[in-house]
Amino acid sequence: MDNQSRVFAAVLPAAGRDFAGNVKEQGFEVRAVNCHSPTNRVREVQVTGTAEVCCPADRVSVRVSVGNSKESVTEVTNSVSRRLEYILQAFRQHGLSDNDTSVRRFLHREADQYYMDAEVVVTFSDFDKMEQVRSVLLEKLDKSVCVGTPQFYHSAESLSLMRRRACVSAVENAQQKASEVSQLLGQTLGSPLLVKEEETREWRNEDEENGGAAPIHHLPHTPTITASSRVSVSFSLRDRSRKNL
Known part of the structure; x- marks a missing residue:
């Protein structure tokens, strides 16, 4: 009868031990399997690794609206169009293209008055530039324009990059642990046999602490999203x- 033996070893990480970049580690499993004959042994180490990557919002949109009422369509159109053109010109002077803005106009009549409302939504990737543009509009147009509160969000590209970084960091963590285990057992770490992402999670950090200080309600909140990944990796x-052949 063929002799088959299995040896399992588990080592737990020290409590509270973290890696740079907010990468956390989990336990690992070492398995040595002897199959059929002593000369045909399969040795492998199985490890798990986890990582968390935090990603702040990389886009912000601002809604700017103007409106007026006149006794004729021509007068109200000219009045709103002049301010609307000034707003768009301010965007262009700060390096924004027409692809970054969207414009809507709405004209209606009530009794003998014509009302026109116009709205511009502009998207920024540079938050400092966003603040500069808002300051210019508020200073130059004053009460004739309504500048909305900045709305921060994550682009699809930043979310995709965050997920990949979490997975790659988890694999790197697992590989580092497998290398340390192989040294501990007097072995040399071989090539990976299997890499499997077992769990992914994402959550929005809505209630981030403000360093213990009272929140400043006039400052817009910049949201962040955290992604975590847990992988299982097997190495030979x-x-x-033994000499390398």
Whole structure:
């Protein structure tokens, strides 16, 4: 009868031990399997690794609206159009293209008055530039324009990058642990046999602490999203005493 043996070893990480970049580690499992004959042994180390990556919002949109009422369509159109053109010109002077803005106009009549409302939504990737543009509009147009509160959000590209970084960091963590385990057992870490992402999670950090200070309600909140990944990786093990062929 063929002799088959299995050896399992589990080592737990020290409590509270973290890696740079907010990467956390989990336990690992070492398995040595002897199948059918002593000369056909399969040695492998199985490890799990986790990582968390935090991503702040990388886009912000601002809604700017103007409106007026006149006794004729021509007068109200000219009045609103002049301010609307000034707003769009301010955007262009700060390096924004027409692709970054969207414009809507709405004309209606009530009794003998014509009303026109116009709205511009502009998207920024540079938050400092956003503040500069808002300041210019509020200073130059004053009460004739309504500048909305900045709305921060994450682009699809930043979310995709965050997820990939979490997975890659988890694999790197697992590989580092597998290397340390192989050294501990007097083995040489071989090539990876299997990489499996077992769990992914994402959550929005809505209630971030403000350093213990009272929140400043006039400052817009910049949201962040955290992604976590847990992977399982198997590596082959080679005995250091064996010569490489």
